[in-house]
Amino acid sequence: MPKRGGGRPRNNWKGGEHFEHDDRMHNTGRRVMFKQSQNKGKNKFRNWNDAKLLFDDDVDMGASGQIQNRRGAFRGRGGRLGSPPPRPAHRRKFITGVLPWYQITIPYGAKCEKETLLNALSSFLSPDVFVAHYFKMEGNAAIFYVDDVKMAEKIFNADRKIMLPNGFKMILVVRNAVPRINITDDMKEKMKLAMAKRYNAATKALNLTKFHVDPELADIFCALFRPVIMLAAIDIIAENIPDLEALNLNDNKIHGLEHLKILAVKFKNLKILYMGDNRITSIAALEALKALPLVELYLKGNPLVNRFNDNEAYKSEIRRKFPKLMRLDDEDLPPPISFDIPDESTLPPVQQSFLVDPSGQELVKEFLKQYYAIYDSESRQALLEAYHETATFTLTTNYLSTDPRNTGSTSKLNTYMMYSRNLLRITEREPRRRHLKTGKLQVVSLLSDLPKTSHDLMGFAVDLVIFRPTMLVLTMNGVYKEIMTAGTPLRSFHRTFVIVPNSSGGFCILNDILFVTNVTKDQEEKAFASTVPIAAAPAPAPAPVPVLTSPLAPVAGTSQEDAQKNMMLNMLSQQTGMNEHWSINCLQETGWDYQRALFIFNQLQSEGKIPPEAFVK
CATH class of the missing domain: 3.10.450.50 (Nuclear Transport Factor 2; Chain: A,)
Structure with missing residues (x-):
């Protein structure tokens, strides 16, 4: 006699496998018998496992894709347990994930050929076209990935609406996930072959647009929005194309740029960068690329562009981060205003004073x-x-x-x-x-x-x-x-x-x-590292006047005009090295114009017309 709950539970189930059941109506011929219980009318079925009473339920799209248990069994008309539960009135909701990739699982898909499954799904979704990335069989299930959120939602809504040739309805489980990453030497070789076809040696330009859909990479997950894959690609490029001048990374679902700081280190000649149709949300993210000497940049199709209502403000902000930029989003920019200083110019050495x-x-x-x-x-x-x-x-x-x-x-x-x-x-x-x-x-x-x-x-x-x-x-x-x-x-x-x-x-x-x-x-x-300060002498008594004087200070009581003449005399004598007599003659002949006197001295000195006795003090 079968146990309560409708049969013996299977103990040989393995994770990832699906049992052979479907939505078709079957007459199993199984007889259900009820045995008298000694506990009459009191919690007759308290040991039943509620999960065994589920016939068809919703799929949790939050993360796991597991079947949700109901809180209790459905009690049908007459109060009898085990009556078929009604379909829920509410409609399942598709949850958009953070990552741009979605895993599609078809339970019991191993019963059909790959072409049969994909053709049936394509016919139902027509005229929309989808690409099934990295299709494989795991146990009894067929698994593939899509890289478009709208297509993932349409596949989600196609659950149990497609009839397969064998009479089974196709079950579709959709969850936000990316394929597992395992960078091997074989994967690097395939990436290198794909890049070789995309490289233009004449212009030193590499086009990696939609790199993950390249035929050379059909059987491996190679999405450049994953930092570990992007860094592996950069290493391959740096090893084989160190003089790269133009790089196209359009439409790769790139959102984070922090790891791309290495571009400025690996590629000193990179001047053209295309980053259009990605998922860069803020202009602050471009800080990671600031060290690149870019003259052309393409950012159309990124959310950051839509943040600016004024196109001129957008250009100004980008130009602020990349001063040498001459072309932005396929539009020429006005020439930058800069000083005509060579890039290799060096600053004078640092001096304390x-x-x-x-x-x-x-x-x-x-x-x-x-x-x-x-x-x-x-x-x-x-x-x-x-x-x-x-x-x-x-x-x-x-x-x-x-x-x-x-x-x-x-x-x-x-x-x-x-x-x-x-x-x-x-x-x-x-x-x-x-x-x-x-x-x-x-x-x-x-x-x-x-x-x-x-x-x-x-x-x-x-x-x-x-x-x-x-x-x-x-x-x-x-x-x-x-x-x-x-x-x-x-x-x-x-x-x-x-x-x-x-x-x-x-x-x-x-x-x-x-x-x-x-x-x-x-x-x-x-601070105070030196033990010999300049003002080591004790402070002078009562009130010495801290007057800035020179060795030839004028005597007190002279007029303001005389004071200025004496100051010019002292300065010219110190700057030229001439004695007082020759310094006075030089100033008198120039009408006490200090700058003119200094100019004439330098001119006569360069011509060798000042006698040696002018410097005898």
Whole structure:
């Protein structure tokens, strides 16, 4: 007598096999007998396996393609268990997957020939045409793949609607999946043969459009949207066509480009790239190709193109990533605006300091020693003589947003924030005016309120960008420590001085701009590495005037005009090497025009017309 549930379960079932059943009506002649149970009326069938009561049910298209179990058996008219369940009223829904490939499984398809199955499916789907990729038999099932979501949905809706010649209805299970990848030497050889037919040696161009449908690759999965396959293809191309100049990757369902950074490394001459009809969604993905020297690019058919309502904005964004681009999507672009500099040009070597005129080196050095000797002293009041009556000063501060070390208490810049004149943050006119200090009294008063410091003078990077008789512009950056602050924190600074002659025959600061922030890790490691600072001498007593002077400074009490003449005399003497007598003659003959005097000196010196006694001091 058969067990409850309609027969003995089969124990020899193997995964991937399908038993021989179909949708045709059969009269098996099986008799169903019911045996009296001792538990009358109480959970008579509680041990039944509900899955055995299923006759025909939906297929789960989410991922597995497995038959879903019902929660309980259907109770038909009269309350008898085992009555045929009705067809569900709702219609199965096709779920679009992330991957562009779909696996089609035909259970019991091994009973028919491949041509019989595909011809029956093609006739039903006509006039639509599909390509069955990588057809094979696994157990009792026939399996193939399609690479089009619309076609996969039509095949999904054709389930149990196609009658085969043997009277069976074709069952079609569709799920989102790609074939298994196993890159072997044999696969690489087939890829190489397919590429050889697609390569144009005359133009050094390789056309890999729809590479996976190439006849040479009919029996293997070779879709270039899979990174492992794309990288294998790139290796083959680099080995056999290292001087490749044009590559066509159209219609390969490519979506990710991060692994294509290697193109710029493997192919230095690649200038033409076609990536049309793929699945590139954002312009940011093109960052991986930015290093390529592209002059032509094709992107039509990608979702990123549809993100731009303005075609000019689209061209501008692409041109920004590829400045040398001359052609985009089969349209010529206007010539790029660029400087006529060779690609192989090299930058000058890095130097810590720059002097527009070497003769100003000693002046700058002396000024820094005098100024910072007072600035780092106990009192900064002596700096009053270093600033012009109408001098201006601005302080700006900000944190290094990318440095995680700015969270500690010693990293706080609150002392400087209250004086900061950051124009990006202070937009009102009155606060901007209030934070601009005008006049040497206001300037030195603010400097005195700032924390006491000790500067690393040997670590300064100094630039003398303007050196003229009437004005000097001096910039510097470096580090200092706050000697009276808890933790003795290090700070980084950048400072610009605009210096002009003063009435006493020296120079004074007309404009002072100071920027303060936290030190970088590299600055922190190198700070105060030298034990011999420039200003090693103790700070001078009471109030030495930090006047920027030269060896031939004029005496006090001279007029402004005389002061400027003395300054020009000193500068010309230092720059040319001539003694004072010859320098005065040169300036007098040119009407005290410094630039003209220097020009005449250089001209006469090149002609050998200046006697040796002019250089005797």
